[in-house]
């Protein structure tokens with residue numbers, strides 16, 4: 001059994017929630033891997049540098065300067081901060097970008113209606129699990145940032161939920177994989193300000209309806225698209241939850257086909 005856990009920017013930006021999430025992550029049995037985002041922190045740094053953030057349907061428009069900012073933020077500051085916190089909990093870990101060890105190779109997202117710039121798309125062969133499996137063997141936890149490479153020396157900014165999904169699918173060929181998306185709400189909500197309105201289960205038809213009604217929007221769109229994709233392609237279980245409820249079987253949204 002392998003646990004793939006993804007944490008997003010809202011968690012990483014909150015010191016208490018980050019350490020709490022990592023503590024709960026540390027309690028998971030067996031081999032595990034942590035994938036992180038950090039969109040909220042990249043927003044803050046961009047603004048500090050006098051740059052505007054432009055995010056459409058949960059994906060960042062990434063020009064050359066934005067790419068530099070996100071590489072520094074995700075693969076530098078945040079990745080190392082998370083590794084140091086895991087070390088403080090006694091979990092030996094190593095941080096990687098997708099370029100390190102050729103773990104995630106992407107291609108530049110083709111321009112359709114929107115030009116997202118230096119954003120990486122993944123395909124079924126994008127993930128190289130060799131190094132990750134070696135890390136499992138020697139008992140070191142890989143911590144993966146959302147920066148990938150195209151094989152021609154270019155870095156690309158890639159949605160962290162997508163990386164977690166494709167990584168889980170690749171590992172599913174050899175292991176039973178549970179993919180947990182941790183974020184700062186209890187699950188997928190019907191009213192954004194009412195935590196009690198969470199869906200304990202969500203199917204694709206319901207997702208489409210809620211998206212059309214704009215009840216699901218922003219970063220929740222790629223998160224759910226990636227969650228369904230993972231479940232359809234061999235991942236054993238996919239959940240979206242608050243890290244407080246990792247071990248509570250009901251307080252979360254379970255993805256269903």
Ligand SMILES: Nc1ncnc2c1ncn2[C@@H]1O[C@H](COP(=O)(O)OP(=O)(O)O)[C@@H](O)[C@H]1O
Pocket residue numbers: 007008009010011037038039058182183184185187188189190192215216217218219220223
């Ligand atoms: N129906 C919904 N239920 C919960 N969150 C939603 C919903 N619709 C939109 N969201 C937004 O999606 C965000 C989660 O997506 P994302 O920004 O990618 O999260 P993170 O990076 O923290 O994992 C939530 O913080 C919330 O603002």
Ligand SMILES: CC(=O)N[C@@H](CCC(=O)OP(=O)(O)O)C(=O)O
Pocket residue numbers: 007008009010036037038039040042058059060070119120146157158159160161219
């Ligand atoms: C292309 C794209 O949108 N990349 C994301 C990568 C970070 C991420 O996914 O962060 P969260 O998990 O915190 O949302 C971004 O730059 O926002």
